[in-house]
Amino acid sequence: MTTSVPALAELSALVDNSGAHAALRDRLLTTLAADRTPRPDEDRAHRVHRRLRLLAGQLPPVEELFAAPEQLAVVGACAGLVDPPLHMAVINHYLLCLGSVVALADDPAEIGAPWQALATGRTRGVFLVTEVGDASSHLGTRTTARFDPATGEFVLGTPSAGAAKFSSVGGAGVPQAAVVCARVEAGGADRGVFSFVVELTDEAGPLPGVTLSPTVEAPSLPLDYALVRFDGVRVPYRQWLRDGARIDADGGFHDPLDGPDSRLARTLSVGQGLWATLPSAVAAMARQSAVQALRFSAHRRAHGRLAPGTRVLELRNQQHALLGALAESFALTCAARYAQEVWARSRAAASAPRGNGMTFSPWTAVDRPLAVLKAVTVRGAARVTDECRHRCGLAGFLAPNGLDGYHGFADAFETAGGDSQLILLDAGRALAQEDEAGRPAGPPPEPPADRCGWWPSVTRSHEARLRSALRHSVRRAPAGRSGLELWNPLLAPARELGEAYGARLVADAVTDAVAAVRDPRLRDVVEALAALYGAVSARREAGGLLAAGTLEPAAVRALPGVIDGLCDRLLPHLPLLAEALGAPPGVVDVPLGADDYATALLSRLAR
Template identity: 75%
Template sequence: MTTRTAPPGELTDLIGGSPAGTALRDRLLTALATDRTPSADAADDRARHVHRRLRLLAGNLPPVAELLRDPEQLAVLSECAALVEPPLYMAVINHYVLCLRSIVALTDDPAGIGAPWRALATGRTKGLFLLTEIGEASSQLGIRTTARFDPATGEFVLSTPSAGAAKFSGVGGSGVPQTAVVCARLQVGGSDRGVFSFVVELTDDAGPLPGVTVSPTVEAPSLPLDYALVRFDGVRVPYRQWLRDGARIDADDAFHDPLGGPDARLARTLSVGQALWATLPSAVAAVARQCSVQALRFSAHRRAHGRLAPGARLLDLRNQQHALLGALAESFALTCAGRSAQGLWARRCAADGHGASGPRAEGMTFSPWTAVDRPLAVLKAVTVRGAVRVAGECQHRCGLAGFLGPNGLDGYRRCTHVFETAGGDSQLILMDAGRTLAQEKDGGQPAGPLPDVPADRSGWWPAVARAQEARLQSDLHRTVRQRTRTVRQRSQAGRTGLGLWNPLLAAAQELGEAYGTRLVADTVAATVASVRDPELRFVVETLAALYGAVEARRSAGGLLATGTLAPAAVRALPEVIDGLCDQLLPHLPLLWEAMGAPQDVVPAPLGADDYAAALYTHLDR
């Protein structure tokens, strides 16, 4: 088969999305690449640098209302920021995905908020989302910041009752106007009415506004942003800046909420997370692709002097092929998952206009996230973990070069790793997903024998992933029923949910991971099935098969424990991976042309044909 050196349009569309998405990506990347002002180290200078870049993006984006209605455009914005400058991506998430999305989703008329909305929409003010409180774990389920309604003025009085209720976010630095969506517990007539969001102006050019206290900057070396603690002392918020989402307070101070309860209201308030989970997979997939392409190019050009084969390329070594071609295959799978997450959220948007599904308060146990949207939350968790693996493996396989700042891999690894906790703790998401799956009525169906598909075919891994999920779900469902029956028989007074689930947390997380693995495997299978071009179909089928074989080898212990795979099948995997690597190697130029960012956009020396010369050039700038 003759191999192409330039990607066909279908591959470009598969990786890059629609023509409109590609055009927006080109515009944003060009704007960011043209702006070569270096980032500063001092906190105040970093804050101004990030704000300037946000304004640059705002000038090249569609109007906010249009942007926030289109999952693909929001995902493209996320990808571009994450590729070019990971700290900027965190600011983009706060400003667009969480702050502005909250306003659009939770109020009928954003313009009715007035000047704060106009400043946010144009980028004159940097937007933040203040949810997490510093003092306790799972603080989202126990928000202590209060917003007391004052009937005399029709305003809300925002207060932080203790140091532990201080909010934590990237609000440090000075000289930058900032406005936040603050999640606080609404109190009307002395009663708790649940957690709502409020638009609160925090700082202007001179610093914090009256009643707002911002701590000195808290350093977070893994991601150089200016984090700080924020406290409120009687800050007055106008009624129009309450994101009330259909709730109201009548003239007689009677409170009405169409959702009917605090847990349902909390789930709705936090439904803004759907926008993050729908776009974060695409962003981390873009980062994973870039890591893989750069590490592969580096290995393809780098010679080694080991005595077994002096002068051989690093990429001639089987262990390097397994690691880096496996990373490329996983980044392809993450790309498919990112497209699927966008599609899920687009369907949510089509259903209700905002992309916020109905709350399921009964799903809140370890965290609120799976109650908001289980598939999207789990896709967030598993794609982030996949990107962390890819970035870490690529960094390791590049030796010292993988740790040098100009090459970018260390920054990408740290950025992806942050999202294990940020955006909803991945471990809690997976445990909650496993717990709810185990308690579903049918408890899953025992898996039958695997289809007779060879392990080097793209259909093998989806079948394995489905079988593994079914076995784990059936086993945990049965265990929960047995333990529940035992508790009832013993009549153990005071037996709590933790008493039932504490011994099963690892099993719940394992089931949640299997569910997420199956979601990704299904998205890869659907993508492969959609490809029409024969040569491209061969390439993506090989990528999909390699992804499955590498995943099976990585998770062999669990697959053997459940009996999903036999020992002989696991022992055969290295040879399967060898054969798939051999099939992919001739197509590498095609793949890294399609899957990597242009060199002028991400000018890391690592991806250059002559690495040493490129590194010298970079250092001499």
């Protein structure tokens, strides 16, 4: 298939979900690409804040931005593609900080000057929820917000070192404000975890009562991190994101929600926006990594004695790895589109999370599909970017080539944005206890594995088998066991079930995307790409699939040959796939993938 304009346009539209916001995407990419050279007199904190303000200048007003929040996915994908650490700042500022205010404040304008500074980007916004002392700190928040009836203010306090908050709040001279999650104490009682808008720093440093630790480095995602503590910081009542709750003049406390778990889930429901948009960013990073690594391998020659001068991409193991990475990046893109659809349905339903089922973490109680999609897409992106790094040899680990930055971002979000391990544990535990979990697993999927419908049938069968097995284990547990006594021996199968559920969500998203392709010649290419994703995934997960009886040994033994055939089908179409799945020309300025890599690298280093 030659690269026809209609086919390229349809595949590009399938990959790029900016739709009506394509003009915004182009504007953001152009702005960021023009500002890619660091200023010599600028430290990291000031550069991030300046670039955040650049983005703010290209975005609609906050009320318009959140009225069509799919724009946030465009912002995240653009920032992540060009500058992964900047995307972390975007997440903090827009999705978590501004998103909390928009979702939980009765009227953001009533907050006054702090809100105006955040909305215009003059102040950098952060989100303070994680506390450093304990695991699952979101379920045991210790930072307190004590209501002072004499002044009508809240007094923010950090009762111990373990309650110190952690986020990217380091760096001197940058004005910052935070949405702080704290436990409200009013009328002598614990009223649950709410959020507050709190000014942290100005150009001179931390404000009174706010203590920032020295900067803590996190090499995977280089920003200025610090621990934050509060000592008697007074927060006006109007900066309480009360979400319909109130405290009367006589001190009476009223919350429309039905308990502390529901309130916690509602406070943390801002995570839905993160989970819905983050997959778009990591999918873009994964696609770019695969495209660059394929271009590099297509030009790079090897001097092994079997065939001196052979291009690296002619080697089967390189094809399996990098075409497999491209196929997985396509699957992550399909999952990213699905995540936005789930979020849109959730917004339309406008139902408050009730907090039911919080066990290992709060996240699946807020939104199970979105939380799981976050977990499996960041894991997939970390796997793709890591594979591409290694398959490019030394070049893959050099900072100017970008792969290390993409991998660091995806790997950091294994923990950030809701711990993926805990999300999958909770998902598996909940799935095993639902009524439909008792459905029969059905027979193992039949070949051929080189068809795009094979892997979705594998994932459905595997999820059903693991559900049935875990449900059976729960029922067989000795009478009277509950809580950790019941679940501690079952943590591994619960996680496996959560992973299988996530794999099925992604596989179904790929199926829907392939079905939407109209051009029959393009469909052949996309079907081969989807089938390769399934075959490579099955080979990677063969142990678990065999153990559950989902696949027979003969099917697993046949997979290398299946992958060979799919690679042969896709190799002639690499120009089309690279053009549609890669970043627009000029956006990602790296030597990797240039026709003459060594010359491009030397030119970059000489700047």
